[in-house]
Amino acid sequence: MTDASNTVLNDPALPTAVAARPASGPWQRSWRILKRDRATLLAAAVLILIILSSLAAPFYARYVSGTDPFRSNLSARITIDGKRTKVMQASTEGLGLGVTPIGPTWSAQYMLGADTQGRDVAARLLYGGRNSLLIAASSTAICLFFAAVVGISAGFFGGVVDKVLSRILDILWAFPVYLLAISLSIVFISQGIVIGPVEITGDSLLLPIFIIGIIYVPYVARPVRGRVLSLKESEFVLAARGLGIPAWRILVYDILPNVSTMLIVFVPLMMGLNIITESSLSFLSIGVQAPDASWGTIIQDGQTLLYTRPAVALAPGIAIVLTVLSLNVLGDSLRDALDPRTKLV
Amino acid sequence: MVFAVLQRIGQMIFVMFGISALVFLIFFATPGSDPAARLAGRNASPETVEAVRKEFGFDRPLPVQYAIMMKRLFITQDLTSFVNRGYKIVPAVASAAPVTLSLVAGAAILWLIGGVFVGVVAALTRDSWIDRGLMALALIGVSMPVYWLGEVMNLVTQSRFHDTWLFSWVPALGYKPLLVDPVGWFKTLIIPWFTLAVLYIGIYGRVLRANLVEAYQEDFIRTARAKGLSPARVMIRHALRTSLIPFVTMFGLDFGVLVGGAALLTEVVFSLNGVGRLTYQALLNLDLPMILGTVMYASFFVVLANALVDVVYVLIDPRVRAD
Numbered sequence: 001m002t003d004a005s006n007t008v009l010n011d012p013a014l015p016t017a018v019a020a021r022p023a024s025g026p027w028q029r030s031w032r033i034l035k036r037d038r039a040t041l042l043a044a045a046v047l048i049l050i051i052l053s054s055l056a057a058p059f060y061a062r063y064v065s066g067t068d069p070f071r072s073n074l075s076a077r078i079t080i081d082g083k084r085t086k087v088m089q090a091s092t093e094g095l096g097l098g099v100t101p102i103g104p105t106w107s108a109q110y111m112l113g114a115d116t117q118g119r120d121v122a123a124r125l126l127y128g129g130r131n132s133l134l135i136a137a138s139s140t141a142i143c144l145f146f147a148a149v150v151g152i153s154a155g156f157f158g159g160v161v162d163k164v165l166s167r168i169l170d171i172l173w174a175f176p177v178y179l180l181a182i183s184l185s186i187v188f189i190s191q192g193i194v195i196g197p198v199e200i201t202g203d204s205l206l207l208p209i210f211i212i213g214i215i216y217v218p219y220v221a222r223p224v225r226g227r228v229l230s231l232k233e234s235e236f237v238l239a240a241r242g243l244g245i246p247a248w249r250i251l252v253y254d255i256l257p258n259v260s261t262m263l264i265v266f267v268p269l270m271m272g273l274n275i276i277t278e279s280s281l282s283f284l285s286i287g288v289q290a291p292d293a294s295w296g297t298i299i300q301d302g303q304t305l306l307y308t309r310p311a312v313a314l315a316p317g318i319a320i321v322l323t324v325l326s327l328n329v330l331g332d333s334l335r336d337a338l339d340p341r342t343k344l345v
Numbered sequence: 346m347v348f349a350v351l352q353r354i355g356q357m358i359f360v361m362f363g364i365s366a367l368v369f370l371i372f373f374a375t376p377g378s379d380p381a382a383r384l385a386g387r388n389a390s391p392e393t394v395e396a397v398r399k400e401f402g403f404d405r406p407l408p409v410q411y412a413i414m415m416k417r418l419f420i421t422q423d424l425t426s427f428v429n430r431g432y433k434i435v436p437a438v439a440s441a442a443p444v445t446l447s448l449v450a451g452a453a454i455l456w457l458i459g460g461v462f463v464g465v466v467a468a469l470t471r472d473s474w475i476d477r478g479l480m481a482l483a484l485i486g487v488s489m490p491v492y493w494l495g496e497v498m499n500l501v502t503q504s505r506f507h508d509t510w511l512f513s514w515v516p517a518l519g520y521k522p523l524l525v526d527p528v529g530w531f532k533t534l535i536i537p538w539f540t541l542a543v544l545y546i547g548i549y550g551r552v553l554r555a556n557l558v559e560a561y562q563e564d565f566i567r568t569a570r571a572k573g574l575s576p577a578r579v580m581i582r583h584a585l586r587t588s589l590i591p592f593v594t595m596f597g598l599d600f601g602v603l604v605g606g607a608a609l610l611t612e613v614v615f616s617l618n619g620v621g622r623l624t625y626q627a628l629l630n631l632d633l634p635m636i637l638g639t640v641m642y643a644s645f646f647v648v649l650a651n652a653l654v655d656v657v658y659v660l661i662d663p664r665v666r667a668d
Contacts, residue, residue: 167359167363168363170356170359170360170363171360171363171364171367172367174360174364174644174647174648174651175364175367175644175647176602176605176606176607176643176644176647177602177607178606178609179605179606179607179639179640179643179644182624182628182640183368183371183372183636183640184371186628186631186633186636187371187372187375187383187633188375190383190387190631190633191379191382191383193375272488276488276490279490279493280490280491280492280610283490283492283610284609284610284613284625284628285628285629286628296490299490299492299493299496302496303496306496306499306500306504307500307503307504310500313496314497314500317489317490317493317496317497320488320489320490320493321485321488321489321490321493324488324489325484325485325488328484328487328488329484332484
């Protein structure tokens with residue numbers, strides 16, 4: 001009898017409960033859900049590829065394209081198929097006056113052609129990616145930090161704090177984001193900003209980072225506040241309060257972990273939104289300032305060349321779409337895995 | 346009911362005051378720079394800067410400055426540009442508004458139809474390849490910068506395929522007034538309408554699909570199906586009706602924000618002289634009084650639109666009305 005039951009238990013064909021369910025905390029479970037989804041893995045791979053190639057920009061400019069992508073290069077000549085060619089070619093359209101930059105060569109130099117200044121578009125695309133990603137990531141961090149502070153304080157402390165913060169959020173919420181961004185950008189970019197000993201010039205990357213970081217705070221703070229309010233009424237928090245646990249411990253051990261999943265889900269979604277916002281502001285010439293590049297400024301550079309050399313405007317747009325699409329796919333699957341209730345707006 | 350409406354109006358006035366105070370602080374009270382020099386524009390002469398200082402009362406206390414700004418914007422409406430001397434700002438905004446309204450209204454019709462179509466088809470064919478394909482397209486639509494899509498549309502319809510039968514009807518960029526040339530108005534706006542609508546078709550399609558999928562798990566849908574109603578009737582009369590309620594709020598907000606200037610990227614790409622393009626040109630010239638004017642009028646419009654949406658919401662949703 002005991003022998004029989006032992007053989008059943010030791011039968012290797014039977015999966016034991018332990019083997020069937022490896023580490024099973026909430027994080028591990030989420031990670032397993034994420035790992036299974038091919039779209040998520042593809043999106044992550046695309047994103048890593050874009051980040052790595054942006055980081056490689058100086059190497060590309062130095063060893064592959066071989067020209068300085070930040071200086072105009074109107075008299076340059078390059079060799080294609082053994083023939084010397086001017087980068088700025090005589091125009092073949094109209095009266096034949098003026099010059100048109102070289103189109104895509106699909107070789108090391110000027111792979112995607114040149115812009116109106118004779119600069120290598122491919123190299124600028126990589127450098128632009130650095131700025132676009134840097135601004136998007138930093139402004140996402142700023143946005144989530146302030147949104148978390150505002151949302152959690154308003155929700156947790158309630159009373160006057162909540163009233164004041166909610167009224168301020170109401171105002172910002174009603175203020176169309178692009179108009180707020182335009183107002184802030186035009187004022188700061190035209191003269192820079194001086195706060196005490198700190199002086200930020202109008203062409204600093206800090207301005208778009210700060211502006212884009214601030215404008216979306218209400219969009220994240222509102223759902224965070226709502227979540228904290230509902231957590232405050234949840235049974236485990238009531239139980240903790242009943243046990244006489246101090247407020248700060250409840251905040252740190254009960255509220256924060258439950259809000260953190262929500263904030264994590266917001267990271268890729270906000271980053272995608274911020275990349276589009278940054279590129280739009282740069283396209284309107286109130287984001288990244290020359291000679292720095294971002295994907296938005298390159299699209300703006302390409303606007304005058306749209307019908308003759310479309311690659312200049314098309315390439316950075318494709319980069320934006322690929323990046324934002326990957327971020328959105330990641331955001332969607334993170335939400336499904338971590339926190340299905342999270343909704344932006 | 347009356348009290349609720351009064352409360353909403355009070356809140357609206359508070360938000361309008363808050364926004365105007367914020368705009369005032371941004372334009373006139375930023376630390377470490379001279380607002381008069383900024384308003385006067387690039388390379389303004391010292392006399393102009395001095396005149397601006399007097400005109401806006403920069404030597405007087407902040408509340409007085411605020412009052413002067415509001416008076417010139419809304420009561421006397423005599424705010425003028427310093428970059429284009431004597432160019433009155435309020436009439437310029439008023440004459441640009443119909444262009445923006447034409448653009449946004451047409452796009453709104455497109456995106457409502459498109460969004461409902463995408464959402465309903467995806468929810469009906471849930472987890473099939475049609476659903477996955479539609480959701481993938483919607484996600485791509487959401488991930489595209491609208492101005493870039495506009496440039497691609499221009500490249501295709503104005504240049505590369507303009508001489509083929511497909512797009513030979515597309516007129517040159519620009520706006521034609523509806524009352525002067527209705528056919529031209531329609532033709533010039535089709536491509537911009539579509540461009541502006543793509544993003545919102547994506548958003549609305551995704552939201553509606555999620556709402557419908559949720560609705561199909563509710564008791565009242567089960568009851569409707571158990572009664573033997575046809576699938577079409579269950580979808581249209583029962584599921585869609587409840588799922589469309591959040592749409593009213595979303596639509597009101599999006600429409601307001603777009604008319605209020607968020608359509609500026611589309612206007613810039615398609616050379617439509619609306620409020621957005623006015624703002625854009627002011628940006629290029631660093632014409633701050635003009636931006637002050639467009640921002641203030643546009644955000645007030647948005648606040649009004651939001652208040653209107655709340656009233657409509659109460660009228661259509663019996664659950665809210667009962668409270």
